[in-house]
Amino acid sequence: MGDGGTIAIGGIHHVTAIAADPQRNLDFYAGALGLRLVKRTVNFDDPGTYHLYYGDGAGTPGSILTFFPHVGARRGRHGVGQAAETRFAVPKASIGHWVERLMRHHITADGPAPRFGDGAPVLSFRDPDGLMLELVGLDEPGDAAGWDAAPVPAEHAIRRVLGVSLWLEAYERSAALLTGPMGFRASAQEGERHRYAGAGGAEVELRCAPGFWPGAAGAGTVHHVAFRVPDPAAEEAARGVLGREAGLDVTPVLDRQYFRSVYFREPGGVLFEIATDPPGFMVDEPPERLGEALKLPAWLEGRRETIERRLPELHPPSGRR
Structure with missing residues (x-):
């Protein structure tokens, strides 16, 4: 990959996946899993579709899981060239609580x-669309911002997105990207699973599956994985390193309202994003009102009436306790 710069990655920023039914998605993540809906907006590239953001009480980068819920979307297929499992960190002492909570919500784990x-x-399980999820019990899972009326007691709450696994035809070039420009280090191996550790306690697992069928996008699959950098200057530097050192085709910087983003495909075909921490989710809502109203960027405000008419209604999640 070269011997030049390393990106100032501070961990995972968010993971974005595809869902089919927005209300069912909300019930599962803000109900059963107890995450906070920190932003309801639209897919800026497809404004007829919601973009829902879940995280801790403050929408802290690193705690975020987001969804494009396309009503009636067909089920995707898990395979190589995809991010597969998404892992959350919880306190190790809370695993028993989560076993009981998942059972209470009729979730098989x-x-x-x-x-x-x-x-x-x-604990391994799937969401209603088949997205593969894991809760990993850690002695030091990190902190999470709480909020009033959180459905899971603070001592048991999900702390952050711990990491993802990538299913790949071959892992060597992806590993070189991680351990080179992205600053990860090899930390463990078990058969065809190779784990890499990065800043902020992030973990990326590369699972080598030669000959396995390719993944197909759809409900229940990950769309992309975003890594965090502290500011726009670090993102511009990352864009240069990825193009110059890794020889990757990196997009221009895109304004996502709550962060700035660049995108590229890692050598195994998985879509990666570099996202800035600022300006954050409180740029257009106070902390006590996060996720309550449909928020649109300025360039879509003129279409608000049409957009709202096309979007299905969302109601507070059922079965929060």
Whole structure:
């Protein structure tokens, strides 16, 4: 990859996936999993579709999972060239609470079972669209901002997005990108699973699956994985490093209202994003009102009436407790 710059990545910023029914998505993530809906807006590239953001009480970068819920979307297919499992960090002592909570919400889970011999228990399950999720119990899972009326007691709440796994035909070039410009280090291996650790406690697992069928986008699949940088200057530097050092085709900087983004495909075909921490989700809503109203960027405000008419209504999640 070259011996030049390393990107100032501070961990994972968010993971974005595709869903089919927005209300069912809201009920699951803000109800069963107890995340806060921190922003309801639209897909800026397809304003007839919601873009829903879930996270901790303050919408802290690194706690965010977002969805494009396309009503009636067909189910995707998990395969190589995709990010597959998305992992959340929870306190290790809370795994028992989560076993009971998932059962109470009629969510079938496997585990808890350790992986990589590190003793961290892992609960594996799927959302209503089939998106693969894991809760990983850690002795030091990190902190999360709470909020009034949070559906999960603060001591058991999801702390952050711990990491993702990529399913790949071959892992070597993806590993070189991670350990080179992206500043990760190899931390564990178990069979065809290779784990890499980065800043902010982020983990990326590369799962080598030669000959497995390719993934197909659709409901229940990850659209992209975003890594965080502290400011626009670091993002501009990252764009240069990725193009110059890694020889990747990187997009221009795009304004996503709550962060600035550049996108590229890593060597295995997974869409990556570099996103800035600022300006954050409170740029257009106070902390106590996050996620309550449909927020549109200035260039879409003139179309608000049409957009609102096309979007399905959303109601507070059922079964929060």
